[in-house]
Amino acid sequence: MNESKERSIPETVKGVPEPTLRRLPLYYRLLKQLRDSGRAGVSCTMIGTELKLDPTQVRKDIEMTGTVGRPKVGYDINELVCAIERFLGWDNTVEAFLVGAGSLGEALMGYGGFTECGLQIVAAFDVDPNKCHRVMHGKHVRHVSKLPNLMRRMKVRFGIITVPAVEAQQAANLLVEGGALAIWNFAPAKIQVPERVIVTNEDLYCSLAVLSQKMTRKLALSRSKGGSKP
Amino acid sequence: MNESKERSIPETVKGVPEPTLRRLPLYYRLLKQLRDSGRAGVSCTMIGTELKLDPTQVRKDIEMTGTVGRPKVGYDINELVCAIERFLGWDNTVEAFLVGAGSLGEALMGYGGFTECGLQIVAAFDVDPNKCHRVMHGKHVRHVSKLPNLMRRMKVRFGIITVPAVEAQQAANLLVEGGALAIWNFAPAKIQVPERVIVTNEDLYCSLAVLSQKMTRKLALSRSKGGSKP
DNA sequence: TATATATAGAGAAATAATTCTCGATTGCAA
DNA sequence: TTGCAATCGAGAATTATTTCTCTATATATA
Numbered sequence: 001m002n003e004s005k006e007r008s009i010p011e012t013v014k015g016v017p018e019p020t021l022r023r024l025p026l027y028y029r030l031l032k033q034l035r036d037s038g039r040a041g042v043s044c045t046m047i048g049t050e051l052k053l054d055p056t057q058v059r060k061d062i063e064m065t066g067t068v069g070r071p072k073v074g075y076d077i078n079e080l081v082c083a084i085e086r087f088l089g090w091d092n093t094v095e096a097f098l099v100g101a102g103s104l105g106e107a108l109m110g111y112g113g114f115t116e117c118g119l120q121i122v123a124a125f126d127v128d129p130n131k132c133h134r135v136m137h138g139k140h141v142r143h144v145s146k147l148p149n150l151m152r153r154m155k156v157r158f159g160i161i162t163v164p165a166v167e168a169q170q171a172a173n174l175l176v177e178g179g180a181l182a183i184w185n186f187a188p189a190k191i192q193v194p195e196r197v198i199v200t201n202e203d204l205y206c207s208l209a210v211l212s213q214k215m216t217r218k219l220a221l222s223r224s225k226g227g228s229k230p
Numbered sequence: 231m232n233e234s235k236e237r238s239i240p241e242t243v244k245g246v247p248e249p250t251l252r253r254l255p256l257y258y259r260l261l262k263q264l265r266d267s268g269r270a271g272v273s274c275t276m277i278g279t280e281l282k283l284d285p286t287q288v289r290k291d292i293e294m295t296g297t298v299g300r301p302k303v304g305y306d307i308n309e310l311v312c313a314i315e316r317f318l319g320w321d322n323t324v325e326a327f328l329v330g331a332g333s334l335g336e337a338l339m340g341y342g343g344f345t346e347c348g349l350q351i352v353a354a355f356d357v358d359p360n361k362c363h364r365v366m367h368g369k370h371v372r373h374v375s376k377l378p379n380l381m382r383r384m385k386v387r388f389g390i391i392t393v394p395a396v397e398a399q400q401a402a403n404l405l406v407e408g409g410a411l412a413i414w415n416f417a418p419a420k421i422q423v424p425e426r427v428i429v430t431n432e433d434l435y436c437s438l439a440v441l442s443q444k445m446t447r448k449l450a451l452s453r454s455k456g457g458s459k460p
Numbered sequence: 461t462a463t464a465t466a467t468a469g470a471g472a473a474a475t476a477a478t479t480c481t482c483g484a485t486t487g488c489a490a
Numbered sequence: 491t492t493g494c495a496a497t498c499g500a501g502a503a504t505t506a507t508t509t510c511t512c513t514a515t516a517t518a519t520a
Contacts, residue, residue: 017477021443025435029418043497051420056479059498071497072486088439089446103340107333113395113418117438158445165343182445184438188259188343190281198448200441204432205255208347208414209318211430213251215388215412216319218428247507273467286509289468301467301515 020061021088026051027061028084035077043074090117095156097178099171100163101126101134101141104186108162109137122156125174127167144174151178158182165189250291251318256281257291258314265307273304320347325386327408329401330393331356331364331371334416338392339367352386355404357397374404381408388412395419 030050034042044062048055062075065087069075085091098105101124108114109121124141126132132143142150151159159175161168161183168187175183182198185191188205260280264272274292278285292305295317299305315321328335331354338344339351354366355374362373372380380386389405391398391413398417405413412428415421418435 015447016443018440019477021440022436025433025439026420029435045497054479055497057477060478063499069498070486071484071499072488072495074497087443089442092446094442094445103333103337107337110333111434113435114438117435117442119438119442181448182441184441190256198441198444200437202434202437203255204341205259205343205347206252207430207432208344208349209255210248210251211412211414211428212319212324212347212349213246213317214428215324216322217245218411249507275467284509285467287507290508293469299468300517301469302465302517304467 016064020064023051023053023057023061024065024084024088027058028081028088031077031081031084035081040077041074042077042080043069046074085118088117093118093120094158095120095122095154096158096160096184097122097147097151097156097175098124098139098160098162099126099144099147099174100124100161100167100187101128101131101136102162102164105160105162106136108160108186109139119158121160122154123150127163144171147174148177151175151180156180159184161185161187161191163187246294250294253283253287253291254295254314254318257288258311258318261307261311261314265311270307271304272307272310273299276304315348318347323348323350324388325350325352325384326388326390326414327352327377327381327386327405328354328369328390328392329356329374329377329404330354330391330397330417331358331361331366332392332394335390335392336366338390338416339369349388351390352384353380357393374401377404378407381405381410386410389414391415391417391421393417 027047030047031042044055044058047053047058051058059069062069062080062083065080065083067075067080067083082091096119098108098121105124105126109124114121121139124136124139125144125147126141127144129143132141134141150156156178157180159172159178159180159182161171161175163171165187166189168185168189168191171187172183172185172191172193176193176197180197182200183191183193184200184202186202188203190201191199193199257277260277261272274285274288277283277288281288292299292310292313295310295313297305297310297313312321326349328338328351335354335356339354344351351369354369354371355377356362356371357374359373362371364371381389386408387410389402389408389410389412391401391405393401395417396419398415398419398421401417402413402415402421402423406423406427410427412430413421413423414430414432416432416434418433420431421429423429
């Protein structure tokens with residue numbers, strides 16, 4: 001019974017639930033830690049306890065990656081790590097261009113951990129001539145005017161936008177012109193791109209909203225109910 | 231009929247849906263743009279068209295803020311902007327401490343836009359003595375050992391973590407010790423805090439997972455179905 | 461003034477996501 | 491070998507979120 005029945009990624013027509021995609025890296029990180037500490041197997045219960053998630057949810061998420069477990073034993077950590085990598089596309093290296101060599105751009109370039117996800121920032125671009133012709137964390141910074149041609153020549157299909165909001169659309173245009181398939185947009189602005197291009201916005205204001213509203217509400221409630229320490 | 235019937239934030243026991251909270255800043259930004267361009271009113275239809283969202287959803291989100299509109303006319307932009315600010319807690323200034331004066335920390339400190347949300351980073355902290363006693367974007371960088379006391383003295387209740395993953399828990403501990411109510415965690419690591427503390431994780435790997443999985447799937451599908459251009 | 465139309469608001473329906481339930485399987489211990 | 495406990499896997503039930511439908515209303519126009 002070791003025939004590995006249909007081990008491939010399930011290619012349903014419907015997309016994968018985004019909440020699932022956002023949880024998989026959490027499992028991935030934990031699994032690597034567990035593996036480093038010498039463990040070979042893991043159960044949904046354990047992952048759930050560790051990450052404060054429902055075990056069934058963990059099981060369903062893992063199911064998406066195509067990994068099968070065994071009752072009483074759980075999953076093989078190595079197998080699971082590989083399955084998640086494969087499922088997320090982190091098993092192949094993807095080269096990326098970064099637009100906007102400010103401190104956020106620099107922070108991302110210095111973020112060593114992306115190589116673990118197969119993401120490799122190969123060059124940075126900026127409108128400011130003073131920032132060009134430098135090397136930042138081992139990557140050349142070039143003028144944005146060079147972006148589209150270079151992107152096509154190097155067959156880079158992934159773009160990262162770390163420019164101020166007002167310049168975001170221009171940056172997106174350059175990346176689209178260069179043939180980008182996917183854009184990771186850190187600018188707090190909506191960008192217009194052709195439908196074929198996949199965009200994920202990393203809008204800090206949206207996250208901040210969640211936090212500050214919860215905090216505000218909590219303060220308001222504690223003030224209205226118990227006076228000092230409920 | 232100008233009596234403003236119960237204009238306050240609806241304090242239901244259940245929390246506000248997180249998707250709603252994440253959309254409100256998008257409306258907020260658009261509304262400010264519209265206001266700057268001279269408009270006085272706006273309809274859900276218009277917001278929806280602009281942001282590619284269902285008008286009903288926009289209406290439900292706006293409903294949460296307690297704003298009432300008028301048929302055929304829509305909402306008063308000014309009123310709506312204020313309501314969103316109030317609802318998110320962006321109408322009051324909240325002071326914050328930032329832990330980790332690396333390039334990500336620097337990027338956040340330089341991000342002028344946060345004042346618009348009432349967030350004011352008043353000081354930064356780092357373990358590295360070489361980074362201390364400097365001024366970064368007008369904020370003093372101090373040694374982390376000073377954090378808890380200073381935080382209590384200054385009555386700062388908001389913390390931002392921009393340290394590497396391995397130091398995240400220590401940073402969280404310091405903030406909790408200093409009496410933090412809310413923590414915005416940029417480190418790709420789960421942090422353990424008392425239940426009373428609200429945490430929002432800004433985990434780049436989670437966003438990247440969404441993007442890279444979609445890209446991978448798209449590439450896989452286009453390769454398996456149409457050869458070149460479907 | 462009457463009519464047409466865009467829109468808010470309320471509630472129903474549909475869809476998506478999470479959590480619960482139960483049966484089957486496996487390894488461990490008696 | 492037998493019984494027990496942990497766990498996966500499948501599907502049902504629940505809950506959350508989005509979308510649809512309908513009605514009332516305000517404005518503009520004829």
